[in-house]
Amino acid sequence: MNALRVLVCVALIGLAGCAGSGEKIPIAIPGTFTGAAAPAPGGPRIAVVPFEDKRGDQRYLGRRAHFLGGESYFDVPSGAVSNAVAQALVDYLTRQGWRASVARAPGADGADVTIHGTITELSVNATGGFLHTDLAAKNNVMFQIANHSDDSTVRERVSGSATDQVFWFDPEDAQALVTDLLESNFRKFLGDVRIDGRAIRLR
Template sequence: MKFARLPLLLTLLFATLLLTACGPSNTVPLVAPTVPNNVLPAPNAPRVSVVVFEDKRDSQDLGVRRDGTAFVGSQDASQWVSQALADELRRCGMQVSYALTPDQARSGNPDFIVTGTLDKAWLREVSATELVCNMSASYRVASRSGKLSNRETLNAGQTRNDLPSGDMAKDLMTSCLRDLVQPMASKIQTIIGQK
């Protein structure tokens, strides 16, 4: 009778180990959100240069797992956010360039320069099946004449409950990033006067 339960216990143990191994790794691939239907800019579309956002976060880590170890990104988080914003503005029909510094942006003589800060990009593992992501960034638009918009801060947050998988953290971060940059691009479009 005791040996009859052995295969069931071994199967449960194997399934538990398999699910644990499928959980998110500590390195989160930071990939750009994919949105279909790219738009070609009109010939008279404004030229906008997005400068890499300044990283104002307290830590370079992306968050914390339940065991206390850190989530880390596969690339620089501020560059990831800035590039995603540039891509989103491009999808809005603008002529967009990407610059590492404000001086580099000015050298291209764009109509507008977008600068900003990454204030938060944090991922927290609540359980084996639950992850929470919070992001916050501020931006400002400057025209060629030097007129500045007010600095505005936008926030995004999501929770994902799902079976553990290696892509869960990446998918959640990408989705949260999309929720951050889409409204930001829309607001910048309004500031620039393109509707």
């Protein structure tokens, strides 16, 4: 009985300590993608330009609702989701053996292909409950691929969502959920396209 009381007290103290409001919680994008590094890159030179952020609420990446009241906010440290997601795509493509880099503008750096993206959804939210926190993330991106060798354009949309529940919330839980979701959507994107000489086509 005494052990149970101690456990309950510790839990309540922990919950009370997590009930602060207004805190900004940094979520790094890109995170660390899983899997081994790819072989030496080859194929067309790909320039990824900063994405267009068309989310309904561009102020934050999401919110954390505390069990005992109040809200905290998930935020990208760089402050620019458009740049962060473009860099995340470059990191992922590079690990898959593609010759990708971030460029300031279409056609820069003598690239064979330019990829531009429009983000309509990217969020992670956490809702605290008694001895648990529910997390949910969403992502929706429209990719536009410009092949400079023949001036053709390819468009592809990918979307996805992910959830998790943890006993004791840590910002790394939200970080991991966002990273896994982006990786999943980038994997879908690569599954829908193929390299054709110096261009990228739909499968």
